[in-house]
Amino acid sequence: MTMAYSMQFPPQVLFGAGAVEQLPGKLPAGAKILLVIGASARHNGLQKKLETLLADFELTIICGVMPEPDLDEVDRIIDVGRQNKVNAVVAVGGGSVMDAAKAASCIIANPGSIRDYFNGSRSIIDRNGIFLAALPTTSGTGAEITPNAVFIDPESSIKKSIRHQYIIPDLAIVDPVLTVSAPSSVTAASGMDALTQAVEAHISRGATAFTDALSAQAVKLIMRSLENACKNPDDIQARSDMAEGSMLTALAFSQSGLGAVHGIGHPVGSCLHLAHGLTCAILLTPVLEWNKSVAGDKLAGLAALCGGTSADDFIRSVSALREKTGIPADFKEAGLKEEHFDFIVKNCRSGSMKANPADMSDQDVIAMLKRLS
Ligand SMILES: [Fe+2]
Structure with missing residues (x-):
């Protein structure tokens, strides 16, 4: 079998506490900047800090991006960027800010709206986007370095990822200090x-061997520090582990693909x-139980990084971590009902689902959803 190694990452990634201070020196001289920041930045001092850091640049600011953004939200950002003739975007926020700003910086330089590309009426993004710097304030998606962005089409409720090399940021600054103000x-x-x-x-x-090295190290960092980062938000070592873990994760999955959690998770998320x-x-726990029969050895290898020995040990640690971080074990509270199953099954067959190690039929998906509802 031939393995495909396609190295598409931002040309510059800066990692470490205080790295944000280097932002002004890394931007194109004299750039007209669209600064897209999360709503909390207005209250926690981050907006002020960025305004001070970027005082030498002409700034247009969008503060606040809807969570799990839809296509209208991206078009709003594109319109503001075009009206103000910006030639660089600086995105500072969580995954939703990252995704919306990544797509906007790309489509600003191309004809039409995000809808045209999402729905396939224009399939070719033929121009590189304007300069994009991505600075995450949460440790999660790793969107600061990936070539994809996830959106919901408000008309069809379909949530999917658009993927293109021109969506990759030109610069990622992963500064764990920026994540300290994220609520638990x-x-x-x-x-x-x-x-x-x-x-x-x-x-x-x-x-591949390359992605295995990255993903194993990411699992080790996250398993050792997520609980601490939630309980002691100012613990810079825990924040640093999480920031590095999430970045390594994105380096891995952008090469290897994901699995059934992401395949099923997108339609579940858009329904609920x-x-x-x-x-x-x-x-995660039920999908790992499902995959155990074919991925048991690899899961046991991950257990060894977290103080266990078997696939079951690892699955138990994952489940315990979910519980310790206050996340429920099922979708009962979120309102998952049998009436949602049809939509979920119809919309779960993405690339992620194809990458899942153990096949899942529609009936298998429904059986799992029944247990979680
Ligand atoms: Fe994800």
Whole structure:
């Protein structure tokens, strides 16, 4: 079998506490910047800090991006960027800010709207986007370095990823200090997303020796520090482990693909309007149980990094971590009902589902959803 190693990462990645200070020197001189930041930045001092750091640049600011953004939200950002003739985007926020800003920076330089590309009426993105710097304030998706962005089409409720090399940021600055103000519930959900991505990458059909090294290290960092990052938000070592773990995760899964948690998780999330990380956290244990028969050795290898010896030990540790971070074991509270199953089954057959190590039929998916509802 031929393995495909396609190295598409940002040309510059800066990692470490205080790395944000280097942002101004890394931007194109004289750039007109669209600064896209999360709503909390207005209250926690981050917006002020960025305005000070970027005082030498002409700034247009969008503060606040809807969670799990839809296509209209991306088009809003594109319109603001075009109207203000910006030639660089600086995205500072969680996964939703990252995804919306990544797509906007690309489509601003191309004709049409995000809808045209999402729905396939324009399939070719033929121009590189404007300069994009990505600075995550949560440790989760790793979107600061990946070539894809996930959106919901408000008309069809379909949630899917668009993927293109021109969506990859030109610069990623991963500074764990930026994650200190994330509330514990956000740290938990985004951290469980990172863990899910690491584990799915590790047991994916597309895993290679290269991605295994990255995903195993990511699992080790996240398993040792997520609980601490939730309980002691100012613990810079825990925040640093989480930031590095989530970045390594994205380096792995953007090569290996993911698995059934992400395949099933997208339609579940769009049905229930549930945050992506929570959806992943709830699905991870049952999907690992399902995959155990074909991925048991690899799961046992991950257990060895976290003080266990068997696949069951690892699955138990994952489940315990979910519980310790305050995330429920099923979708009962979130309102999953039998009437949702048809939509979920119809919309779960993505690339992630194909990369899952053990096949899942529609009946298998429904049986799992029944147990979780
Ligand atoms: Fe994810």
